[in-house]
Amino acid sequence: MSVTFACPAPIGRHDRVVLGHGGGGRLSAELVESVFVPAFRNDVLAALEDQATLTLEPGVRVAVTTDAFVVEPIFFPGGDIGRLAVCGTVNNLVGGGAIARFITAAFVIEEGMLVADLERIARSMRAACDEAGVSLVAGDTKVVERGKGDQVFITTTGLGTYPGMRRPLSVAAARPGDRVLVTGTLGDHGIAIHAARLGLAFETVLQSDVAPVGKLAAAILDACPDARCMRDPTRGGFATTLNEIAAASRVGIVVTERDLPVQPEVANACEMLGLDPAYLANAGTIVAVVPAADAERVLAAVRALPRGRDAALVGEVVDTRAGTVAVRSNNGGERALPMLAGEPLSRVC
Amino acid sequence: MSVTFACPAPIGRHDRVVLGHGGGGRLSAELVESVFVPAFRNDVLAALEDQATLTLEPGVRVAVTTDAFVVEPIFFPGGDIGRLAVCGTVNNLVGGGAIARFITAAFVIEEGMLVADLERIARSMRAACDEAGVSLVAGDTKVVERGKGDQVFITTTGLGTYPGMRRPLSVAAARPGDRVLVTGTLGDHGIAIHAARLGLAFETVLQSDVAPVGKLAAAILDACPDARCMRDPTRGGFATTLNEIAAASRVGIVVTERDLPVQPEVANACEMLGLDPAYLANAGTIVAVVPAADAERVLAAVRALPRGRDAALVGEVVDTRAGTVAVRSNNGGERALPMLAGEPLSRVC
Numbered sequence: 001m002s003v004t005f006a007c008p009a010p011i012g013r014h015d016r017v018v019l020g021h022g023g024g025g026r027l028s029a030e031l032v033e034s035v036f037v038p039a040f041r042n043d044v045l046a047a048l049e050d051q052a053t054l055t056l057e058p059g060v061r062v063a064v065t066t067d068a069f070v071v072e073p074i075f076f077p078g079g080d081i082g083r084l085a086v087c088g089t090v091n092n093l094v095g096g097g098a099i100a101r102f103i104t105a106a107f108v109i110e111e112g113m114l115v116a117d118l119e120r121i122a123r124s125m126r127a128a129c130d131e132a133g134v135s136l137v138a139g140d141t142k143v144v145e146r147g148k149g150d151q152v153f154i155t156t157t158g159l160g161t162y163p164g165m166r167r168p169l170s171v172a173a174a175r176p177g178d179r180v181l182v183t184g185t186l187g188d189h190g191i192a193i194h195a196a197r198l199g200l201a202f203e204t205v206l207q208s209d210v211a212p213v214g215k216l217a218a219a220i221l222d223a224c225p226d227a228r229c230m231r232d233p234t235r236g237g238f239a240t241t242l243n244e245i246a247a248a249s250r251v252g253i254v255v256t257e258r259d260l261p262v263q264p265e266v267a268n269a270c271e272m273l274g275l276d277p278a279y280l281a282n283a284g285t286i287v288a289v290v291p292a293a294d295a296e297r298v299l300a301a302v303r304a305l306p307r308g309r310d311a312a313l314v315g316e317v318v319d320t321r322a323g324t325v326a327v328r329s330n331n332g333g334e335r336a337l338p339m340l341a342g343e344p345l346s347r348v349c
Numbered sequence: 350m351s352v353t354f355a356c357p358a359p360i361g362r363h364d365r366v367v368l369g370h371g372g373g374g375r376l377s378a379e380l381v382e383s384v385f386v387p388a389f390r391n392d393v394l395a396a397l398e399d400q401a402t403l404t405l406e407p408g409v410r411v412a413v414t415t416d417a418f419v420v421e422p423i424f425f426p427g428g429d430i431g432r433l434a435v436c437g438t439v440n441n442l443v444g445g446g447a448i449a450r451f452i453t454a455a456f457v458i459e460e461g462m463l464v465a466d467l468e469r470i471a472r473s474m475r476a477a478c479d480e481a482g483v484s485l486v487a488g489d490t491k492v493v494e495r496g497k498g499d500q501v502f503i504t505t506t507g508l509g510t511y512p513g514m515r516r517p518l519s520v521a522a523a524r525p526g527d528r529v530l531v532t533g534t535l536g537d538h539g540i541a542i543h544a545a546r547l548g549l550a551f552e553t554v555l556q557s558d559v560a561p562v563g564k565l566a567a568a569i570l571d572a573c574p575d576a577r578c579m580r581d582p583t584r585g586g587f588a589t590t591l592n593e594i595a596a597a598s599r600v601g602i603v604v605t606e607r608d609l610p611v612q613p614e615v616a617n618a619c620e621m622l623g624l625d626p627a628y629l630a631n632a633g634t635i636v637a638v639v640p641a642a643d644a645e646r647v648l649a650a651v652r653a654l655p656r657g658r659d660a661a662l663v664g665e666v667v668d669t670r671a672g673t674v675a676v677r678s679n680n681g682g683e684r685a686l687p688m689l690a691g692e693p694l695s696r697v698c
Contacts, residue, residue, distance in 0.1 A: 014464055015464055015465070016461050016462060016463055016464060017459070017460060017462045017464060017467065018492070019460050019492050019494065021492050022492025022493075031464075031490060032490060035464065035467050035471050036490070039468070039471035039472050040471070040475055040478070040485040040488075044484065044486040044487075045485065045486060045487070045488070051487065052451075052453075052486040054450075056405070056409065056411060056508075056510055057409060060405065060406060060409050062411070064453060064487050064508065065453075065487055066453035066454070066455045066487050066488065066489055067489045068455035068456065068491045069491075070457055070493050102401075102403055104401075106416060106504040106506075107417065108417050108457065108502050108504075109366050109371070111365075111367060111368050112366065113365060114364065114366075115363055115380075116364070118384050119388070122384050122387075123388050125388065129389070135391050135393065136389040136391070136394065137401040137403060138393075138394070138401045138414055138415050138506075139381070139389075139415065140415055140416045140417050140504075141371065141377065141380060141385070142371045142417045142418075142419045142502075142696075142698075143367070143368050143369075143370050143695070144371075144419050144499060144695075144696065145368065145696075147496065148498065148499040149498060149499070149502075150493060150498070153457050153491075153498075155415070155417060155455040155457075155489075155506075157413075157453055157455075157504075157506035159405075161405055161406070346493075347491075347493065
């Protein structure tokens with residue numbers, strides 16, 4: 001847990017796309033901000049939330065999000081690319097305060113892929129849809145020549161609504177004095193993918209946490225209707241998500257290392273591989289910022305759920321060093337926990 | 350125009366995905382119907398329309414469609430993958446009777462792609478969005494290793510609404526006696542891609558027709574509020590679209606070969622290459638079925654638009670041979686015009 005590979009060096013302009021542009025950290029942000037935001041400039045996109053909130057007709061708001069999934073391997077301990085594609089999109093909607101309702105899926109299939117594998121993925125997606133309470137309502141399939149793809153890439157788009165007391169949440173709403181909560185152990189998805197790819201012996205005990213987070217979010221919002229932000233920490237992990245919240249909210253965030261929930265097997269694997277679980281992807285966890293007065297009540301509500309039993313209050317929002325995240329280490333010191341720079345593990349989602 | 354490569358032989362069950370599964374014809378339908386429809390079974394999906402119509406709240410309907418684009422080459426005469434991705438999705442919404450409003454885009458980028466090419470594509474997408482009157486509101490980027498993708502694949506998802514007199518149209522609504530109209534010349538997009546790929550000398554005069562079809566659809570619906578069906582004939586072309594309408598509506602369709610609008614350059618290229626323009630993709634054209642009484646009025650309205658000047662009434666809906674399409678040839682005979690079977694041209698969209 002002590003080694004961080006987040007590089008603080010400035011990142012120059014690239015002529016060609018590199019793997020790090022897909023890592024979910026500073027290079028990814030640079031690509032989006034230099035290529036896509038200028039081209040498509042509009043208010044919704046400029047907010048850089050994980051989901052967009054649209055007004056379709058006066059009074060009718062809908063949450064929309066889209067994600068491409070290129071995870072490798074496509075089957076891994078705890079899940080597969082199909083389950084990940086459904087949960088990733090559902091969780092973006094849920095993190096934004098919405099109830100996930102509908103999903104679409106487009107498949108880019110490499111010639112030669114086993115039809116049986118595709119069927120297994122489709123069944124897994126249906127199961128994940130049922131678990132999340134969403135219907136798959138539209139789809140598309142394309143096929144590319146052998147060697148021009150990698151088995152299957154899946155892009156899912158989700159639609160959500162804000163019934164009753166629900167409202168769009170923003171990563172720009174954290175305030176000094178708030179507390180930071182995580183609903184589960186850190187890095188489970190990223191380390192499971194990494195171990196599966198390396199064929200490491202301990203891979204059987206390292207399982208992805210991939211799951212829909214709707215019930216966790218409902219517990220948080222029921223216990224604390226005034227919750228500030230929620231986000232699922234995928235690419236770039238917990239540390240990158242906190243940096244996004246700190247930057248958007250113009251606040252500082254300080255977390256306490258000993259409070260960070262990490263499974264012992266994950267900690268061991270990270271130690272061995274020189275990885276930091278704070279930068280590894282999760283796929284079934286929420287990072288939430290809540291007012292201090294509600295924090296213990298939210299923690300109890302989340303811990304009462306099967307997927308929330310490892311939840312922990314791990315830090316606080318401060319009014320100094322706006323836009324940055326620091327960690328109080330076990331030895332009493334404090335160090336920066338910057339946004340992930342490049343690409344530690346490619347294709348984790 | 351006389352050679353058809355649509356194979357009438359039955360298609361067996363495949364263990365592995367072949368390129369033809371992406372061709373948009375019978376093999377594509379087989380893949381969707383054997384793998385995806387059973388897994389995701391629900392009423393919206395079972396309708397197999399190009400777009401789904403959802404009821405988000407009582408009285409609030411939204412049209413949704415999704416499409417993956419893997420066209421090769423990514424830049425071609427008349428357009429590029431970005432323009433195609435915006436127009437393809439907009440046109441699915443428009444074909445279903447909706448007004449296109451919002452779009453999302455997810456990019457799967459191959460390591461090593463030129464950032465300048467990505468910027469050019471993003472600018473082209475923005476221009477197409479402006480032309481179509483839609484905003485791009487959410488996006489995602491992923492990067493895969495060199496040799497695991499092919500420069501860039503783009504998946505777009507579109508949202509549309511049905512303001513005023515608009516209503517969802519269905520391919521199941523054609524009735525005997527109706528007339529069939531096409532708004533432009535056949536096969537322009539498919540032949541432009543094919544020529545560009547082969548590096549043929551005439552490629553400069555063969556331009557894709559890729560464009561948003563919103564104005565064409567508005568002209569049709571204004572002239573004929575009772576229009577039965579509209580669809581943009583992409584993969585599988587005009588012939589496959591007519592077969593989809595014939596099957597869904599349980600009617601026969603007869604078209605007249607000499608009435609089919611085909612550019613002379615396209616006809617020449619097809620003759621040389623042994624292709625039939627009726628099976629080649631369009632990307633800025635609508636096939637519409639309208640009541641006979643309105644047909645001439647619709648034709649005049651469409652022809653008044655710049656993109657509709659080659660529009661033609663090309664056939665009629667009959668109450669015999671339900672589910673099939675026939676063509677009256679120039680020599681007076683009649684032959685079947687079946688659904689595209691396999692894959693004449695891969696990766697045209």
